[in-house]
Amino acid sequence: MEEITLASQLLQYTITGITIGSIYAMVAIGFNTIYNVTEAINFAQGEFVMLGGLVMVFFRVTLNIPVVFSLPLTILVVTTVGILLDRLAIRPIRKPSVLVMVIATIGASFLIRGAAMFIWGKNPFDLPPFSGRNPMTFWGAVVQPQALWVIGFLVVVVIVLTLFFDRTIMGKALRACAVNPNASSLVGINVKYMILVSFALSAAIGALGGIVITPISLMEYDRGAMLAVKGFSACALGGMGSFSGAIIGGLIIGLIESLGAGLISSGYKDVFALLVLLVVLFVKPSGLLGSVEVSKIRKF
Template sequence: MHSFSITLQYIFTGIAVGSIYAMVALGFNIIYNCTGIINFAQGEFVMLGGMFMITLTTTWKLPSLVAFPIAVALVVLVGVGFERIAIHPLKSPSVLVLIMITIAGSILIKGVAMFAWGKEPCYLPHFSSETPINFLGATILPQNLWILGCLAAVVIVLAWFFNRTLVGKAMRACAHNRDAARLVGINVKQMVTLSFALSAAIGAVAGIVITPIILMDYQRGAMLALKGFGAAILGGLGSGPGAVVAGLLIGVLESLGAGYISSHYKDAIALVVLLGVLFIRPAGLLGSAEIQRLKKF
């Protein structure tokens, strides 16, 4: 292999992996913006997306195009249900308590998934062919293109939603200042529910597109959540573009680290870079230190 092709291959791999981190990070951001909390159950939304898709397509034999929206809808239902049961009824909870509740939620969702789908990894066929596409000596799977496509679609829809629709603008208002938003007549609690729905949907999409490549089992969400959290922080909490850039960056760093330095320490390399960035820019790459100061936690 030519050394240029090798580098290109590392970058392709990194982008493919990183686009998943980016999607998970986007999910974190939406809930963070509305509530100020990190939802530790975000990884479970990803896992559920993949699992529902598997059941719908293999057990129920639904065509993928039909199963896809149903799977997303089911995860949204779980996300909204979780928010309604465990978070909505609380009066002025602290950020740490909310985070603990999401940790408990993730344990519960994981437990139910274990009984529903068993402990072995489940498998989903690729959306289109499995024949790799060759590009300047490096290869990429059609499924990787699906992942990138989904990331692009999610980004476009979110940009449209937050900039062009009234509800989206209301959610942004909550993110900037909850009290002011309440004063102008926005139902902040409804916005919180909506943020859970939205980030559950994004998680589900991510879960569905990666399952053919990574297989899915009930405890798969934890690692994806951890990486996504890293991406959200690196990009600057609350920043959409930050999440995408940082997700891809972490993916590429891991891949280059594994290729050129040591696969034993590849995750550590990405983390060292993350820490380095935080020491220089304590609010992440694209985060604002000013906004950060206004947040409770």
């Protein structure tokens, strides 16, 4: 048995932090996608992650469908939920102020959480990892193979999204809506449709996060709220609306949480991320990468 040194411990916490931070980054990217188009925070973002995990459990474990097919199927199902959320809860609102939209998404998150409890019950579910449970060791730190999948999927999401926003007409239209919805509709962009697309997109990203993290941390019906809060802290830390900010913010929050839990106190694990959120709001509300000018004209 190897001796556990402080250095190897630190490395262990760092790896754990980056893994969980990747999930927070995915949640934060989901937040930003909707925020950029509607200027509202979707409080149901965490429920997408929870649904991603539990629907995947249904396909993979209950129906025993191989990962290659169950993963896209799960994303399809959760994306449908995201589209329904927009069509049934967001679009019918007659006077869509930011305040009302925030309240509507809180209501929707309750609805989804309650439905998940009905379907899956209160017990946490496990999912077999994509490539076995034999851990690898690096300089005394243990790495689950699934952690590499998590980080890999974050990289894939980032590359695909960057290409989507820079290279496709729809991505550019979404970015235009983010800058100025009124002007976008003047040049022929269907803003309502873009809001739908943003909900679908962020549901898909959330679902992917849930799918890859479930083999590591299990998943149960009420996990969504805390994931949303952490993702939100990541968002605020990186700067609302900034994709690179979301990734940096997510990784930093994950690291702080893992190091704080390991070195200071595990009981206060959830407090660290939230303290970061408070400090950011009070010291630099525009976030690390957000610009002060932009945050001044924002409604949220």
